[in-house]
Amino acid sequence: MSTLLRILRFTRSLTPYYVGIMVAAAIITAAGIAVPFITGAATDVVVDAVASVNDGSGVPEGAIRTVVLLALALLAASLVETFVSNVGGYWGDVMSARMRTILSTRYFEQLLALPQRYFDSELSGTIVARLNRSITEVTNFMKSFSNMFVTMIMTTIAVLTISAWHYWPLAVLLAIAYPLYLWLTALTSRKWQRIEDAKNVHVDEASGRFAEVIGQMRVVKSFAREESELNKFDGHFNETIGLTSAQSRHWHTMDGLRRAVLNVIFFALYIIIFVRTVTGFFTPGEMVMLIQLMAMARQPVQNLSWVVDMGQRAAAGSRSYFEVMDLDPATASGSGSFPIDPDHAPAQAPTAGPRPAVSFKGVSFGYDDDSKVLEDITFHAHRGERIAFVGESGGGKSTLISLLLGFYGTHNGNIEVAGAGADLASLRRGIGVVFQDPSLFSGTIAENIAYGRPDATRAQIEDVAGRAAVAEFVAKLPDGYDTLIGERGMKLSGGQKQRIAVARAMLKDAPILVLDEATSALDTKSERLVQQGLDDLMHDRTSFIIAHRLSTIAEVDRIITLKGGRIDEVGSPAELATSGGIYAELLSLQNSASKADRKRLKRFDVIG
Numbered sequence: 001m002s003t004l005l006r007i008l009r010f011t012r013s014l015t016p017y018y019v020g021i022m023v024a025a026a027i028i029t030a031a032g033i034a035v036p037f038i039t040g041a042a043t044d045v046v047v048d049a050v051a052s053v054n055d056g057s058g059v060p061e062g063a064i065r066t067v068v069l070l071a072l073a074l075l076a077a078s079l080v081e082t083f084v085s086n087v088g089g090y091w092g093d094v095m096s097a098r099m100r101t102i103l104s105t106r107y108f109e110q111l112l113a114l115p116q117r118y119f120d121s122e123l124s125g126t127i128v129a130r131l132n133r134s135i136t137e138v139t140n141f142m143k144s145f146s147n148m149f150v151t152m153i154m155t156t157i158a159v160l161t162i163s164a165w166h167y168w169p170l171a172v173l174l175a176i177a178y179p180l181y182l183w184l185t186a187l188t189s190r191k192w193q194r195i196e197d198a199k200n201v202h203v204d205e206a207s208g209r210f211a212e213v214i215g216q217m218r219v220v221k222s223f224a225r226e227e228s229e230l231n232k233f234d235g236h237f238n239e240t241i242g243l244t245s246a247q248s249r250h251w252h253t254m255d256g257l258r259r260a261v262l263n264v265i266f267f268a269l270y271i272i273i274f275v276r277t278v279t280g281f282f283t284p285g286e287m288v289m290l291i292q293l294m295a296m297a298r299q300p301v302q303n304l305s306w307v308v309d310m311g312q313r314a315a316a317g318s319r320s321y322f323e324v325m326d327l328d329p330a331t332a333s334g335s336g337s338f339p340i341d342p343d344h345a346p347a348q349a350p351t352a353g354p355r356p357a358v359s360f361k362g363v364s365f366g367y368d369d370d371s372k373v374l375e376d377i378t379f380h381a382h383r384g385e386r387i388a389f390v391g392e393s394g395g396g397k398s399t400l401i402s403l404l405l406g407f408y409g410t411h412n413g414n415i416e417v418a419g420a421g422a423d424l425a426s427l428r429r430g431i432g433v434v435f436q437d438p439s440l441f442s443g444t445i446a447e448n449i450a451y452g453r454p455d456a457t458r459a460q461i462e463d464v465a466g467r468a469a470v471a472e473f474v475a476k477l478p479d480g481y482d483t484l485i486g487e488r489g490m491k492l493s494g495g496q497k498q499r500i501a502v503a504r505a506m507l508k509d510a511p512i513l514v515l516d517e518a519t520s521a522l523d524t525k526s527e528r529l530v531q532q533g534l535d536d537l538m539h540d541r542t543s544f545i546i547a548h549r550l551s552t553i554a555e556v557d558r559i560i561t562l563k564g565g566r567i568d569e570v571g572s573p574a575e576l577a578t579s580g581g582i583y584a585e586l587l588s589l590q591n592s593a594s595k596a597d598r599k600r601l602k603r604f605d606v607i608g
C-alpha cells in the first residue's frame with residue numbers, strides 16, 4: 001500500500017484528474033443510492049393504489065402523477081449516472097495515459113542515469129518486461145481504484161447510515177460484514193503476493209531470454225538451438241502454470257470461505273427485513289428500498305476482493321518499479337573513483353612541463369571485489385600522442401578504455417583527463433570512440449553517423465562518410481544515406497557497420513579518440529581506405545588504439561604492453577621492437593608459418 005501511495009506522490013501532477021474522477025464517482029454513487037428510495041416510494045404509492053382499487057374506492061387522486069414523476073426521477077438518476085460515468089471514464093483514460101507516460105519516462109530517465117555495472121548483470125528483455133508489467137498493473141489499478149474506491153466508501157457509508165436509521169441491527173450486521181471480509185481477504189493476500197513475485201521472476205527471465213534470442217537469431221539458428229531455446233522459454237511459462245494453480249486454489253478457497261460468511265450475514269439481514277415487514281414494522285416500500293440497499297451493500301464488499309487482487313498486483317508492480325527507481329546511480333556504480341579533470345580537481349602539486357592530456361595514476365580495477373583485471377596502471381598521454389595497447393586477449397585493454405570513459409570506478413588510483421569538465425557527461429563528450437562492436441541503431445545511415453551530433457548538416461555527414469569509406473557503399477544503395485539499416489544495423493555487413501561507427505566518431509570531432517579494434521571487421525582494402533581517414537582524424541588528437549594489425553600498431557608514438565593486468569613495457573615501436581618483450585615477440589612471430597606461432601599471435605588478437 002505504501003508503494004501505491006508513493007505512486008500517487010510520484011504522479012502529483014495528476015491530482016486534478018484524481019479529484020475529477022472522485023467527484024464523478026461521488027455523483028454516480030449518489031445517483032445509485034437515489035434509486036432504492038425512488039422505487040421504495042413508488043412501491044408504497046402502488047401498494048396504496050392497488051388496495052384502494054381493490055376495495056372499490058378507485059385510483060387515489062394524484063397517484064398516477066406521483067408514479068410518473070417517480071419514474072421520471074429514475075430516468076433522471078440513470079441519465080446523470082450515464083453522463084457522469086462517461087465523463088469519469090474519459091478522465092480515467094486520460095489520467096492512465098498520462099500516468100503511463102510519467103512512470104515510463106522517469107523509468108527510462110533512471111535507466112539512462114544508471115551505471116554500466118547495472119546493465120552488466122541485467123538482461124535488457126527483463127528490464128523491458130518489468131517496466132511493462134509494473135506500469136500496466138499500476139496504471140490499471142489506479143484507474144479502477146479512483147473510479148471504484150469513492151463509490152465503495154460512499155455506498156458503504158450511505159447504506160450503513162440509512163439502515164441504522166431504519167433499524168439499527170441491520171447496520172450492526174453490516175458493520176460486522178465489512179471488517180470480517182477485509183480481514184479474510186488480507187489473510188489471503190500474503191501468500192498470494194509471494195506466489196505472484198515468484199511468477200514474475202519466471203516471466204521476466206523468459207522475456208529477457210526471448211529478447212536476447214530474437215536479437216541474435218542468426219546465432220540461434222546456426223547452432224540449431226531453436227528447440228532448446230523454445231523449451232527453456234516454455235519451461236519458464238510452465239512453471240507459472242503450477243504457481244498460478246496453487247495461487248488460484250488458495251485465492252478461490254479463501255474467496256469461497258469469505259463469500260459463505262457473507263451469505264450467512266446477508267441471510268440474517270433478509271430474514272430481519274422480511275419478518276419486520278410481515279409484522280408491519282416496515283412498509284412494503286421500505287422493504288423494497290432496504291432490499292435494494294442491501295444488494296448495493298453487498299457489491300462493495302465483493303468488489304473489495306477484486307480491489308485487493310488488483311491492488312496486490314499493482315503493489316508488486318510498484319515495488320519492482322521503485323526497486324529500480326530507488327537505485328542511486330552514484331552508489332550503484334560501486335565504490336571507486338571516476339576520471340577527473342585536473343582543472344576541476346582540488347589543488348594539486350604543480351606538474352613539471354606541459355600537463356598530460358590523460359594520466360592514469362596507480363589505477364587498479366576488477367569487475368568484482370576479489371579479482372583484479374588491472375593492477376597499478378600508471379602512464380601519461382600527451383596531447384596529440386598516439387598510444388597503442390598490446391596484450392593478450394582478455395588482458396584488460398578494453399577495460400582500460402571503459403575506465404577512461406568512466407563506465408566503472410577504479411578501485412585504487414585515479415585517472416585525470418584534461419578538459420574533461422566536472423561530470424561524466426562532459427568527460428564523454430570529449431572522447432570519440434569506435435568500439436569493437438559497432439553498435440548501431442535502427443534508422444538511417446545518416447542518422448547513425450550523426451548520432452553524436454544530431455545537428456550536423458548533410459554536407460558534414462557526407463564529408464566524414466567519405467573519409468571513413470562509407471560513401472563507397474552508400475553510393476550503391478537506392479536510398480543512399482536515407483537507407484534504413486534495421487535493428488542494430490542488421491541489414492549491413494560487419495565491415496559496413498564498422499565504417500559507419502568510424503564515421504560517427506569522426507563527426508563527433510572530440511579531442512580524445514579511442515579506437516578499440518576499430519577496423520577489425522574490414523578487409524585489407526577497406527581497412528587501408530578507412531585507416532587513411534583515421535590517420536587524418538588522429539592528427540592532433542590524443543588517441544588510444546587497440547589494434548589487431550601490427551602495421552597499425554607500428555605507426556603509433558608509443559606502445560604500452562600489458563601482462564598479467566600490469567604494464568609490462570612502455571616505449572616507441574622502434575624501442576620495443578628490440579626490447580625482447582611482447583611486441584618484439586609478436587613482430588618475430590608475424591612472418592612465421594608455424595602453427596604454434598600463429599596460435600600465439602591469435603592469443604593477442606594480432607595479425608601481421
Ligand SMILES: Nc1ncnc2c1ncn2[C@@H]1O[C@H](COP(=O)(O)OP(=O)(O)OP(=O)(O)O)[C@@H](O)[C@H]1O
Nearest residue numbers: 120367373391392393394395396397398399400605
Ligand atoms: N562487464 C564485465 N563484467 C565482468 N567481467 C568482465 C566484463 N568485461 C570484461 N570482463 C573480464 O575482464 C577481463 C578483461 O577483459 P577486456 O575486455 O578488458 O580484455 P581485452 O584485453 O580488451 O580483450 P580482447 O582483446 O579479447 O578484447 C576478461 O577476463 C573479461 O572476462
